[in-house]
Amino acid sequence: DFSVCLLVQDAYGMFSELHLQAAELSVDHIDVYSKRWEGKTCCLTGMKILQRTTKGRAPGLFSLIDSLWPPLVPIKVHGQSQDQQVQNNLPVPSFCYVLAVHAEEIEDDEAEETPDLYLPPAVYTLRDIHQIVGPSQRCSFCGTVIYIRPEISANPAPQQEMWIFVTDSTLQEGSSAAPRTLSVCISPSCLLDNRVHQALCNKSPCALLFKDAIRENGRVICVERTVLSVQKPLLSSASGVKQVSDPVQLDDLDCAAQANSLCAVQGIITGVNEKTAYSWPVCNECGSNKLQRSDEKREAYLCSQCCQYTSNPDIRMQLEVFLRCDSMPGCTVRIKLQQETISLLLRLSPSVDGCYEVSNVLGMKVGPLNCYVQSASSQLGRYVELKEISLWKAN
Ligand SMILES: [Zn+2]
Structure with missing residues (x-):
């Protein structure tokens, strides 16, 4: 459920929000509606008043109106002729109307006597x-x-x-x-x-x-x-903005880190979260985890995805570790690692007869790793929860 709305302003500076009514409205045609009407002076007929609203009742609508105030060109003031107008410090309108209008009743105003109030987005x-x-x-x-x-x-x-x-x-x-x-x-x-x-x-x-x-x-x-x-091409209309070159740099994790942000982290592994560590075999042919112990062949798995037998499945592992970071003294940093990082750590850690022990990764250095900050708390000892991620790369 959605509505397509147009914000309009008249020669007196009054704003109204028009809820567009048409047989077939589509979210995918926003750019069509925008090209058709944005910045155009139009004549509207047959409108229905849905509501008279104020800043207190519609803060979202009024934050938009505030961003368009003051008007670019002098507006008309009721009871005053054009040359009497004092345009400085005009108050932002305190109310506006929400109207319903049928798309067919919006017509281009050929006369264009109204001042051009359109303010393109900065x-x-x-x-x-x-x-x-x-x-x-x-x-x-x-x-x-x-x-x-x-x-x-x-x-x-x-x-x-x-x-x-x-x-x-x-x-x-x-x-x-x-x-x-x-x-x-x-x-x-x-x-x-x-x-x-x-x-x-x-x-x-x-x-x-x-x-x-x-x-x-x-x-x-x-x-x-x-x-x-x-936006195509990958350029902004804002001046001085060039295409971003790979690799994208993230900020190093610091004490100001907020949840739902990205950062890069490096540190020494001081602990393994044993509760969440587990591993599982996946097919070394197709990568599927739908492996079953084979009844016919010993020591083998049957992959129900590609129907191949395998006796050397790849091992996938979930691993969360605690880090000591120089950039965050006295702070607990927990990070959920990606498969590639886990594999690298296990390969570099001392192993006995090819068997990996997760505890062997203690004391190893990791990073810099790109991370998403899942949560960050500053109460009673700072605590940051991270998830290692792969940033999107151009193909
Ligand atoms: Zn398979």
């Missing part, structure tokens, strides 16, 4: 998002997606909260104090069209334009009235 660099844009402010920006949480499948499922991690050349190449990435929370109320959804399924870096997202302490959230679109 596209910020990601460094500006970190350093200039204030809290609760609507903002637009381009970024290259390098990772998302959770993973999504090609079949659109009911949308859940999702985190998109983006970067751009101003964060990667700058030596500023700004973080190297920006965490963007996509709330379920922000609709993703099919093109964006497919781009995120590919797990390959893609450039997205985030229009009218909201800045919130250290991160950005996308809610209703935020529009995401795929």
Whole structure:
């Protein structure tokens, strides 16, 4: 369930939100509606008032209105002629109407006597998002997606909260104090069209334009009235932004780490979480874990995926370790490792007769590893929970 809305402003500066009514509305046609009407002066007829609303009742709508105030050109004031107008310090309208209008009743205004109030989105660099844009402010920006949480499948499922991690050349190449990435929370109320959804399924870096997202302490959230679109080519219209080059750099883990952010970590393994450590065999032909002990052949497994017998299955392992990090003295860092890192550690650790003991990894050095911060607490001894990840790479 969704609605397609247009924000309109009249010559007096009053805003209204139009809920578009048409026989077939599609989320996938947002760009079509946008090209058709955005920035155009139109004549509207046959509107139905759904609601008169205020900032207190519709903070999301008014954060958008605030971002468009003051108007670019002088607005008309009731009871005043054009030259009497005092345009300074005009208050932001305190209310607005929510209207329903049929798409066929929006007509281009050929006369165009109304002033052009359209304010195109100011596209910020990601460094500006970190350093200039204030809290609760609507903002637009381009970024290259390098990772998302959770993973999504090609079949659109009911949308859940999702985190998109983006970067751009101003964060990667700058030596500023700004973080190297920006965490963007996509709330379920922000609709993703099919093109964006497919781009995120590919797990390959893609450039997205985030229009009218909201800045919130250290991160950005996308809610209703935020529009995401795929940008091609991989360039932003913001000046000074170049294509991000591989490999993407993450910030080193430090005491300021927040949940739902990315970081790089290195340290010495001081403990193994025995409770969560386990291993299982997978087929060395196809990688499937659907192996069954064979009845006919001793010491062999039958893979129910590729129907091959194997006596040397690959071993997969889940392993969580505790790290001592120089960058985080006195802090407990727990990290869930990826298979490749586990295999490397076990290969390098001392083994007896080819048997690996997880306790042999104690004292070994790991990193730098790219990680997703699952949780971070600063109460009663700092504790950070990480998950090793692979950043998206260009194919
Ligand atoms: Zn197999």
